[in-house]
Amino acid sequence: MNEKSSDPDQIEARIAQRLRARREALDLTLEQLAERAGVSRAMISRIERRESSPTAAVLGRLCAGLDITLSGLMAAIEEKSLVLLPGKAQPQWRDPETGFERRAVTPAGTGSMVEIVEGRLPPGARIAYPALPANAYDQHILGQDGILIFESGDDRFAIQAGDCLHCALDQPHAFANETTAPCRYLVIIARRKPS
Template sequence: MEESDVNKRIAARVRQLRAERELSLEALAERSGVSRSMISLIERGETSPTAVLLERLATGLSVTLANLFEPPATAATPVSRRSDQPVWRDPASGYVRRNVSPPGTLTPIQIVEVEFPAGASVAYDSGPRQKPAHQQVWVLDGTIEVTIGTQHYRLETGDCLAFVLDQPTAYRNRTRKPARYAIAIVMGTP
């Protein structure tokens, strides 16, 4: 899937989620900390938002970041073919994320694969959501550092970290080699 197609998908999905929650642009801006004008640009597909910006919108909409990459009003299907999985590159950090899970609501679990470039970092100022977002980060190749609030973890190939996404979270790759990891996400109490 091309980057412009992913940005269009994000635009449609943000509009859909905002409408479902009966939120005005102003209300979503207040809940997310993203300006009304930026939300408008995103909803029209006229900008390439960063991962940090999308995470703020996801928090304001009470969904996970992965939800923003699902097609709007999608019919649930049990299979997600690799060729249909949306791939998106964060314009700020260069990391590439691929939503692996089938779109829709067949399961509360979402799986995302991330390719994290050497030297890259991304920091989310996540806070509590209406429903808690439980995550597990499983390093498939390489080394990353994850900071959750004040706790710092160095993860190497095969390591897995479980946490609730309710405080600032940062990912760093201080090495000279790219890293690859999977994130499993469950919304609500498991």
């Protein structure tokens, strides 16, 4: 088992490295990514140099600008592929702004079109994400504990334990916890095959 996988400092370093590597692979300058993602050039530079920790909202905007899901980014920071990814080795990340906690459940490097993420949203927290390219991804949200509010365009759903919502990611969307108790949910993201 890789002991460094759950070390927050190591994960933050790999997030910064992966963001920069993805930007460079797409041949984007900091200015171009800033325009695509709606995040300032200075902030992107600070994140890549590990001078600033990104929030979930900023990471979401950067991922949209880099044409990758947040799950895809997090899966890519794994140092090696495993067929079995034990719970203790699953990368976890905590948003410093909202307290949102994210755990990448699926092993990286398998070539699977599916990613599974566990989210834990504290009371009163809300995270908004931009739209991703149309017809590139869709997702299922499975309630585990508490009540998760999911908003997409004019639609709003209260997802409780056992409820499962399917939706595309082609418009801005948000996850919120409007209760006084934490909520926990799974997000299953599927990359759609090109037609």
